[in-house]
Amino acid sequence: MDIIFTCPNCRQQLEAESSMSGTSINCPACGANLVIPEPDPANLKVSPPASAPPKAEKHFSVPTTSAPTEVLIEKAKRPLEVAAKDSEKTMRIRCIKRTECVEVGKDHFDEVVSEFLNKIGEKNVITVNTLTYTYVDMGTRMILTDYGVMIVYRG
Numbered sequence: 157m158d159i160i161f162t163c164p165n166c167r168q169q170l171e172a173e174s175s176m177s178g179t180s181i182n183c184p185a186c187g188a189n190l191v192i193p194e195p196d197p198a199n200l201k202v203s204p205p206a207s208a209p210p211k212a213e214k215h216f217s218v219p220t221t222s223a224p225t226e227v228l229i230e231k232a233k234r235p236l237e238v239a240a241k242d243s244e245k246t247m248r249i250r251c252i253k254r255t256e257c258v259e260v261g262k263d264h265f266d267e268v269v270s271e272f273l274n275k276i277g278e279k280n281v282i283t284v285n286t287l288t289y290t291y292v293d294m295g296t297r298m299i300l301t302d303y304g305v306m307i308v309y310r311g
């Protein structure tokens with residue numbers, strides 16, 4: 157589940173995993189220190205249906221009726237607007253903690269991070285930062301420190 161929130165300093169819209177609530181990070185846009193908020197119904201992201209066709213496809217439909225010339229010129233402009241919007245994708249962050257990638261004692265951290273980077277594509281990756289975090293180990297009740305990465309990307 158993702159939380160959508162804005163940087164209190166520069167109003168950049170950001171997204172983070174809800175598991176990262178309460179984590180202090182630096183805004184990827186302006187560098188200000190901010191704390192990822194707790195998830196609540198107002199900021200939880202509702203995932204769009206994956207089957208929704210890309211909006212750009214509509215612009216290739218050919219009008220079947222003889223429309224006035226002005227209308228055709230209007231339509232010709234639209235793919236450019238779509239292209240402009242495409243380059244202004246929301247800036248997002250994805251934090252991957254190492255402990256989330258350990259299954260039955262096997263560390264899949266590198267694979268998980270590699271897979272995610274390949275999924276979003278090199279051109280959309282802005283930065284990859286390391287992070288450290290503490291957690292309470294369920295078995296030993298000890299506070300342990302571990303590491304992960306924060307990937308800033310457009311998507």
Ligand SMILES: [Zn+2]
Pocket residue numbers: 163164165166167168183184185186187188
């Ligand atoms: Zn900011």
